[in-house]
Amino acid sequence: MTAASPSPAKAAPPALPAGRDVRGADRPRRWSFVVTLTVLGGLLLASATAGMAIGSVHVPPGDVWGIVTHALGADRSEPAWSRARETIVLDVRAPRVLLGAVTGAGLAVIGTAMQALVRNPLAEPYLLGVSSGASLGAVAVIVFGVSLFGPLSLSVAAFAGALLTLLLVYSTARAGGRITSVRLVLSGVAMAAVLTALTNMLLLTSGRGNEARAVLAWTLGGLGGVQWDTLWLPGAALLLGIAVLLVQARSLNLLLAGEEAATSMGLDVARFRGRMFVLLSLVTGVLVAAAGPIGFVGLMLPHVVRLFVGGDHRRVLPAAALAGAVFLVWADIAARTVAAPMEIPVGVLTALCGGPFFLWMMRRDARRATSRGVA
Amino acid sequence: MSGAELTVEAVTLTAGAHHLVRDVSLTARPGEVVGLVGPNGSGKSSLLRTVYRVLRPDAGSVRVDGADAWTLPVRRLSRTVAAVVQDAGADFDLTVREVVSMGRTPHKRLLDGDSAEDASIVAWALDAVDATALADRSFDRLSGGERQRVLIARALAQQPALLVLDEPTNHLDIRHQLEVLGLLRQLPATVLVALHDLNLAAYYCDRLYVLCDGAVTASGPPGEVLTAELLADVYGVAAEVGVHPRTGAAQVSFLPGAPAARAGAGVGDSAGP
Numbered sequence: 001m002t003a004a005s006p007s008p009a010k011a012a013p014p015a016l017p018a019g020r021d022v023r024g025a026d027r028p029r030r031w032s033f034v035v036t037l038t039v040l041g042g043l044l045l046a047s048a049t050a051g052m053a054i055g056s057v058h059v060p061p062g063d064v065w066g067i068v069t070h071a072l073g074a075d076r077s078e079p080a081w082s083r084a085r086e087t088i089v090l091d092v093r094a095p096r097v098l099l100g101a102v103t104g105a106g107l108a109v110i111g112t113a114m115q116a117l118v119r120n121p122l123a124e125p126y127l128l129g130v131s132s133g134a135s136l137g138a139v140a141v142i143v144f145g146v147s148l149f150g151p152l153s154l155s156v157a158a159f160a161g162a163l164l165t166l167l168l169v170y171s172t173a174r175a176g177g178r179i180t181s182v183r184l185v186l187s188g189v190a191m192a193a194v195l196t197a198l199t200n201m202l203l204l205t206s207g208r209g210n211e212a213r214a215v216l217a218w219t220l221g222g223l224g225g226v227q228w229d230t231l232w233l234p235g236a237a238l239l240l241g242i243a244v245l246l247v248q249a250r251s252l253n254l255l256l257a258g259e260e261a262a263t264s265m266g267l268d269v270a271r272f273r274g275r276m277f278v279l280l281s282l283v284t285g286v287l288v289a290a291a292g293p294i295g296f297v298g299l300m301l302p303h304v305v306r307l308f309v310g311g312d313h314r315r316v317l318p319a320a321a322l323a324g325a326v327f328l329v330w331a332d333i334a335a336r337t338v339a340a341p342m343e344i345p346v347g348v349l350t351a352l353c354g355g356p357f358f359l360w361m362m363r364r365d366a367r368r369a370t371s372r373g374v375a
Numbered sequence: 376m377s378g379a380e381l382t383v384e385a386v387t388l389t390a391g392a393h394h395l396v397r398d399v400s401l402t403a404r405p406g407e408v409v410g411l412v413g414p415n416g417s418g419k420s421s422l423l424r425t426v427y428r429v430l431r432p433d434a435g436s437v438r439v440d441g442a443d444a445w446t447l448p449v450r451r452l453s454r455t456v457a458a459v460v461q462d463a464g465a466d467f468d469l470t471v472r473e474v475v476s477m478g479r480t481p482h483k484r485l486l487d488g489d490s491a492e493d494a495s496i497v498a499w500a501l502d503a504v505d506a507t508a509l510a511d512r513s514f515d516r517l518s519g520g521e522r523q524r525v526l527i528a529r530a531l532a533q534q535p536a537l538l539v540l541d542e543p544t545n546h547l548d549i550r551h552q553l554e555v556l557g558l559l560r561q562l563p564a565t566v567l568v569a570l571h572d573l574n575l576a577a578y579y580c581d582r583l584y585v586l587c588d589g590a591v592t593a594s595g596p597p598g599e600v601l602t603a604e605l606l607a608d609v610y611g612v613a614a615e616v617g618v619h620p621r622t623g624a625a626q627v628s629f630l631p632g633a634p635a636a637r638a639g640a641g642v643g644d645s646a647g648p
Binding site: 256263307 | 424427428429450452453456457458460468474477478480483526529530533539
């Protein structure tokens, strides 16, 4: 070593100093995580009860619980409610509430992961056109009557449409290196416009008047008419998605540090992103096939829960899932009741909340950017 | 753990028809602090990126302790090599402690939680860059200099045998510049660091490599490398180089008004070819 040895200024020695209570400082967030999960869990139970109680025929919450526990075999006492009510709760409302919860949870989780993967807080399956791609796939299957994969055809086609769209939007936005919010959202919106136009064209020229109208209603997003025997697929897709993403939560965290930093911390970014895109498209495809494209859930809920639990994906993912479920169950209750006996597509209501939220986020980001530029 | 040996051999990196790095060879022996200096756009960052595996060299090899950095699994490499890069992350509301904890990832398996050992390594890394008081602040709300120190702490938490830093003193006030560079000297790791400030480079580095237009124009101990002639040649500035009487390190004083004594430019008689 030929250079002068530096003066031992005040640099800390690289020995591990022990004795400081390093874990205690993490307690506030861990505590608020537990509280948030508990509150959300309670809210979900209450929301599900409300979802089964409220409607054109009102069923008291006590009866709802009686009917459900009875059906689960936990309560063998003599039923004190009418047969009709039992049918309404078990065969009509319960599957609908369940699909709402599954879809809401799925969309929120997908939004969370997508925001990390494209490193953009405005990312969401609907805004990026991914849901429109899934819709086009599903509608093509219906119109052309393809059934290569039997009852799964709809979901498979929606998955393919979602994946193709996501890859296209991502590579368009990425052209020239860095992804900016503007480019990402604009290419998503442009892609969604084209895909929606194609979907509508397919439907209107298919020559199946009534069926086309039913499918058009589905493209607005709705949870009506769901039955028990089709619920397992979205449920399975949700569980798969959450399980894989939770296992990969550390890698998602690394992406928050930027691609180069993530690479230097051992993440093969391109491969990881490719795999996750496939997973997210799969879940999106299945959910869209079941409930239609429902927008903005994946945008709003992740940001709301981050306010409470911070940005670590190990905490955001479960909290976002619960919050998304609660949100969509209530959105569906509103969709059924605000204009009763008419039913509003739930996607219309989520857009009504989500659009303003989106604008607020853009303003907030702009403010942050300027305040940082000045500093 | 006294640091890994880095051997960069004849690395060339192109972007289209443009050469970012041409035929660069460089070594850093275990425990050395090796500085990379040169004007803007001379290829310092690009060369560093070939070491932490962001830009694959078009020719040549990068070896860490004899193993090719580009054939090792990226995860394996990240247990040996850590980097402090210039690309900051997005706004996602992580605390400083969470950001530094990311540095533990290469040492974790998929479902591992954060152990007490991780927590104490993170605490040490925070302490080393004088950022313990920031631990529970939101990373997004920090000043540029505070962020830079936290990112260095994150790299330290990786416990690397080779630490690569791209302009780590950017945004730092002078006290923290000195502290960070002093810390680099005390780490049980080999350090490759790109620096702008030649006097700091001279004081803290064992050896320097001077890059110009993507190629190495000089290398060796700072006292031998930093000459008025080289500075005129590479930077196009006039300077006087002496030895500081107290520190014993090479000391560059710039002479902004004077014409640069560019070799071959006919200014100095002795400099002509």
